[in-house]
Structures are given as C-alpha cells and as structure tokens.
Amino acid sequence: xxxxxxxxxxxxxxxxxxxxxxxxxxxxxxxxxxxxxxxxxxxxxxxxxxxxxxxxxxxxxxxxxxxxxxxxxxxxxxxxxxxxxxxxxxxxxxxxxxxxxxxxxxxxxxxxxxxxxxxxxxxxxxxxxxxxxxxxxxxxxxxxxxxxxxxxxxxxxxxxxxxxxxxxxxxxxxxxxxxxxxxxxxxxxxxxxxxxxxxxxxxxxxxxxxxxxxxxxxxxxxxxxxxxxxxxxxxxxxxxxxxxxxxxxxxxxxxxxxxxxxxxxxxxxxxxxxxxxxxxxxxxxxxxxxxxxxxxxxxxxxxxxxxxxxxxxxxxxxxxxxxxxxxxxxxxxxxxxxxxxxxxxxxxxxxxxxxxxxxxxxxxxxxxxxxxxxxxxxxxxxxxxxxxxxxxxxxxxxxxxxxxxxxxxxxxxxxxxxxxxxxxxxxxxxxxxxxxxxxxxxxxxxxxxxxxxxxxxxxxxxxxxxxxxxxxxxxxxxxxxxxxxxxxx
Numbered sequence: 001x002x003x004x005x006x007x008x009x010x011x012x013x014x015x016x017x018x019x020x021x022x023x024x025x026x027x028x029x030x031x032x033x034x035x036x037x038x039x040x041x042x043x044x045x046x047x048x049x050x051x052x053x054x055x056x057x058x059x060x061x062x063x064x065x066x067x068x069x070x071x072x073x074x075x076x077x078x079x080x081x082x083x084x085x086x087x088x089x090x091x092x093x094x095x096x097x098x099x100x101x102x103x104x105x106x107x108x109x110x111x112x113x114x115x116x117x118x119x120x121x122x123x124x125x126x127x128x129x130x131x132x133x134x135x136x137x138x139x140x141x142x143x144x145x146x147x148x149x150x151x152x153x154x155x156x157x158x159x160x161x162x163x164x165x166x167x168x169x170x171x172x173x174x175x176x177x178x179x180x181x182x183x184x185x186x187x188x189x190x191x192x193x194x195x196x197x198x199x200x201x202x203x204x205x206x207x208x209x210x211x212x213x214x215x216x217x218x219x220x221x222x223x224x225x226x227x228x229x230x231x232x233x234x235x236x237x238x239x240x241x242x243x244x245x246x247x248x249x250x251x252x253x254x255x256x257x258x259x260x261x262x263x264x265x266x267x268x269x270x271x272x273x274x275x276x277x278x279x280x281x282x283x284x285x286x287x288x289x290x291x292x293x294x295x296x297x298x299x300x301x302x303x304x305x306x307x308x309x310x311x312x313x314x315x316x317x318x319x320x321x322x323x324x325x326x327x328x329x330x331x332x333x334x335x336x337x338x339x340x341x342x343x344x345x346x347x348x349x350x351x352x353x354x355x356x357x358x359x360x361x362x363x364x365x366x367x368x369x370x371x372x373x374x375x376x377x378x379x380x381x382x383x384x385x386x387x388x389x390x391x392x393x394x395x396x397x398x399x400x401x402x403x404x405x406x407x408x409x410x411x412x413x414x415x416x417x418x419x420x421x422x423x424x425x426x427x428x429x430x431x432x433x434x435x436x437x438x439x440x441x442x443x444x445x446x447x448x449x450x451x452x453x454x455x456x457x458x459x460x461x462x463x464x465x466x467x468x469x470x471x472x473x474x475x476x477x478x479x480x481x482x483x484x485x486x487x488x489x
Contacts, residue, residue: 002070004441005031005063005226006433007056007157009077010235011258012036012303014052016059017430018068021443026434026457028427031066032059038097045097045341049083049153053160060223071224072441073161073213074231074433075154076238078258079174080132083156084147085165092143095153098130099341106134114192117273122186124271124282125176128295129337132175136193150199154233161217162210162228165201170237172203173284180269180282180290204230206237206286207440231436232286236261236293239400241286241432241447244425244455249395252386254379254413255428256403258300262382263293264390278385286436286447292390294382297334299403301371304345305364313364319406321365322372328474330358330370331481334378356484376412377478383417396420398460400428407463414463416471425458 003018015033019026034055038045056075063071084092096102107129111119116127125131132152136144151159152171159165172178177193179186185197204210210228217223232238239255255261269282269290283291302318313321332339332352342348349370353360361367387393397419399410404423414421425431435450444450468474 001067003063003068004434004437004443005060005068005071005073006231006430006437007059007073007075008235008238008430008433009036009052009075009154011038011078014055015430016056016063017427017434018063018071019434021438021453024453024456026431026453028431028457032062034058038099041094044102045100047081047095047097047153049091049095049156053157056157056161057217057221057223060226061221064222064224068224070226072227072229072437074229074437075157076231076233076235076429076433077154077157079152079171079234079236080130080135081153082132082135082175083151083153084143085149085151086146087148089149089159092147096135098135101341102138103129103134106138110134110137110192114188117276119176119189120276121271122179122181122189123176124180124269124275124290125174126279126281126295133177133189133193136195141194144193144195147199149201150195151201152233155201158210158228158230158233161213161226163214164210166204166210166230167201168230168233169203169205170232170284170286171234173282174234178284180271206230206232206436209440229437229440231433234283235429237283237285237291238432238436239429240265240291241435241450242425242428242430242454243398243400243451244422244458244460245398245448245451246455250392251396251398252383252394254397254399254403255401256298256399256406257401257429258298258303260296260298260375260379260403261291261293262296262379262386263291264386264394266290266292266390270389272389275389278389280385280389294385295335296375296378296382297339298375301334301339301345301349301375302368304342305349305367305371308344308346309364315402315406318364318368319372319408321363322368323408325363325365325369327369328373328477330361330366331374331377331478332370333482333485334371334374336485352485356481358481372406372409372412376409376416377475379413380416380475394419396422399423400425402426404460410461410463411466414465415468418465420465421463422460423463424460425454427458428454431458
C-alpha cells in the first residue's frame with residue numbers, strides 16, 4: 001500500500017499522519033504519536049534531537065507494520081533552532097531550545113553594531129530574542145567556526161534520513177539571515193555573527209524531491225520504501241498551506257497552537273518602518289509568497305497552566321470552566337516577555353493581575369478565562385494593525401490548528417473583531433505538509449486545488465459576530481492595563 005506521510009513535530013508532541021486523496025476527499029489517519037519536551041541541563045534548555053529522530057524511525061516502523069510498503073515523507077517542526085555539524089556530519093553540540101534565556105540581552109548588544117532598522121530592511125523579520133540571528137550571536141565562537149554545516153531542526157531530520165544537507169527556505173527565512181531583496185543569505189549579517197555562506201546548505205523550495213531514504217535505514221529498521229519530499233518545514237508555513245480557502249473574500253489566518261500567528265499571504269514583503277514598529281514579520285511561504293504576520297504567545301499559556309495543575313483538566317474542560325467564569329474580569333498582556341518561559345505561569349499571571357490592580361484569578365476556570373479573554377483582545381489589537389499595514393480590510397478570519405477547537409475563544413474573537421471567523425481544520429499543519437507532497441506527486445494539481453480539497457474534507461465551523469455588551473469599556477480597560485504595566489516597568 002502506498003501513502004503520503006506527514007512527520008509533524010511541535011514543542012510538546014510529534015506524530016506521523018498518513019493520507020491519500022480519492023474523489024476530491026482526503027483520507028487521514030494517525031499512525032504514531034510521541035511526546036516532546038525541552039530538558040534543562042547545566043542551566044540551559046535543550047531539545048533531545050536523537051530521541052526525536054528515533055521516534056520518527058519508530059513511527060515509520062509502525063507504518064510498515066500497518067501495511068504501508070511505500071510512501072512519500074515530509075517533515076515540519078518549529079522554527080529558529082539549529083544544529084551544528086562537522087565535516088563528517090557529526091553533531092558538534094546539543095541543540096539549544098529557543099526558550100533558553102541565553103539570548104535575553106542579546107538583541108540590544110547586536111543592534112549596537114547594526115541597527116534594528118537596517119536589519120529589518122534587509123530581512124523583513126520581526127525581532128524576537130530567540131531568532132537564530134541572536135542565538136548565533138550568543139553562541140561560543142570557536143564552536144561556530146568549526147561547524148561545516150548549520151541546519152535547522154527539520155533540515156537535520158531530513159539529513160539523518162537522506163544523507164543530504166539542505167536549508168528549506170520557509171524555515172530558513174525565520175533565521176533573520178536571509179535578504180528579502182536577493183532571496184539569499186545576507187553577507188553583512190553573516191559577518192556580524194562571524195559565519196560564512198558556505199557553512200549553510202543550498203536553499204530548497206517546497207515541492208522539491210530529496211530522493212529515497214537511506215538504504216541502510218530501510219534494512220536496519222525494516223522501514224517502508226520512502227521518497228523524501230521537501231515541504232514547508234516551518235509548521236506555520238505548512239499550516240497556512242492547509243487553510244481551507246473558498247471564494248474570493250479577503251482573508252487572514254490565525255494559526256493557533258503553542259504560538260498564535262495572525263497574518264495574511266502576500267506576493268511581496270512589507271518591510272516598512274511602520275511594520276517594524278508594529279513588530280510584523282515577513283516569513284517566506286509556498287510558491288514564493290510571504291507570510292506577513294505577528295507572533296502572539298498563544299496556547300502556551302494555557303498549556304503551562306494545565307501542566308502546573310497536574311493535567312487533571314483536559315483542554316476542553318478548561319474551556320468549559322472558563323465559560324462559567326466572569327468575562328473580562330482579569331486581563332494580562334500575552335506578548336510580554338514575562339510569559340515566555342516563567343518558572344510558574346500561574347504565579348506570573350496572578351502577579352501581573354495584582355500589579356495592575358485587577359482581581360487575581362484563583363480557580364482553574366478563572367485562570368483559563370483570563371488567558372482566553374486576553375488572547376482575543378491581543379488578536380483584536382493585531383488585526384487593527386494588520387488592516388492598516390496591509391491596506392485591505394479583512395472580511396473573514398480563518399482560525400486553524402488546535403485552538404480552532406476552542407469555541408469560546410473563536411466566538412470571543414469574532415465578537416471583538418466584528419468579522420466572520422471560520423474555524424478549522426485543527427490538523428492544518430499536517431494537512432499542509434501532506435498537500436505539498438500530493439502536489440509534488442501530481443495527486444493534486446496546485447495549491448488552490450489542495451485548499452479546496454481540504455475545505456471539502458474538513459468543512460470549517462462558522463462563528464458570526466454577536467453584539468458584545470460593554471465592548472467599548474472592555475477595550476478601554478484593556479488599554480489602561482497595558483499603560484499601567486508599561487509605566488510600572
């Protein structure tokens with residue numbers, strides 16, 4: 001049996017999902033799922049990259065056991081984190097996790113040498129202290145000098161499977177090292193971090209083939225006969241491919257997972273000084289497009305609250321408890337660095353509310369309500385900026401990813417933004433990954449056909465805006481909280 005397999009790895013879990021297309025419908029099945037987490041060692045946070053590779057192998061073994069003899073494979077993960085290889089292909093270091101605090105003061109130090117304005121004009125990438133540019137600036141220089149290749153995490157997993165080194169372009173763009181004008185590595189930025197262009201592999205576009213999996217892996221582990229297809233290896237890029245666009249209304253997407261990414265698909269980058277001030281990014285997308293978007297903290301906050309509570313409550317139950325709690329009673333600025341990697345998310349939320357003179361949430365429902373209300377308001381602010389910068393009012397917002405299953409948050413978002421919200425599919429990242437494989441295999445004709453197929457197979461749920469009592473007072477309160485906290489800081 002022949003299938004297409006998406007290897008989709010996030011910050012908390014990974015899975016292998018198989019699919020085929022028949023009569024315009026996708027048949028999707030999960031083959032294998034595994035946990036993923038950062039580990040702390042010697043004061044730093046790392047990913048266990050060897051564990052992730054072996055979990056991929058286990059998943060492919062499961063596929064073979066289920067009768068899949070041949071397949072195509074595509075890999076997507078998170079962005080920015082990198083692997084250093086020597087000339088023989090051996091790893092030089094453990095893989096730092098982006099939430100590690102070694103880059104806390106790095107952007108200010110780097111921009112003493114090259115201004116934020118110049119870097120943004122070159123790259124169009126928003127400033128996040130965990131961007132690869134800042135991570136490399138903080139990295140030990142002798143180890144960087146010894147590196148023969150610098151690959152991002154999904155590039156490395158492709159390398160382990162195929163023996164070929166490459167830098168996939170949608171993820172490479174997040175490094176903040178690519179020039180939007182030349183669409184290549186920027187020599188000034190490479191010099192800034194004391195690197196050479198030959199330390200990076202060639203840039204690959206989604207849809208290209210890397211050929212077969214290494215024969216020794218097939219024989220050693222009894223794997224299917226796999227052909228490796230380059231997909232958008234940045235999970236958000238794959239998620240945007242998986243947005244179920246229908247009709248000709250102007251649309252934006254919100255990829256809602258550990259992070260919330262709100263943006264539009266553009267033919268040209270928008271790296272103006274106003275976009276810099278609003279901290280919007282121009283990450284590369286499918287078919288030479290740009291994902292003009294803003295990073296928002298996302299479901300990370302509720303994930304951490306649930307973890308601290310012992311995971312006694314499922315995410316669905318947390319949303320239900322939130323719906324019973326008073327609305328807009330306690331609010332926090334989700335994108336503040338204090339919520340990036342706190343020792344206790346619950347205490348950080350409580351402290352923030354106390355500092356701003358608000359009621360302190362105590363119950364799981366109150367904590368969840370605080371997060372969901374604050375996220376919806378953060379989406380509202382970002383959409384105002386997006387409409388202004390993009391210059392075309394958005395008529396419908398597509399929420400995809402795991403957060404699309406949160407009916408409370410979807411309705412809050414529709415009410416605040418006063419536009420229609422189309423929610424789903426929750427599997428947009430895996431679907432986008434699979435769609436690119438199917439286009440490469442001529443099973444789907446192009447991106448438009450892939451999106452129509454996704455919409456037909458997984459019809460989204462529509463949320464229409466309802467009148468929100470006291471909306472103006474809520475927005476005023478929200479902005480007063482931001483002002484209060486900025487003054488105190």
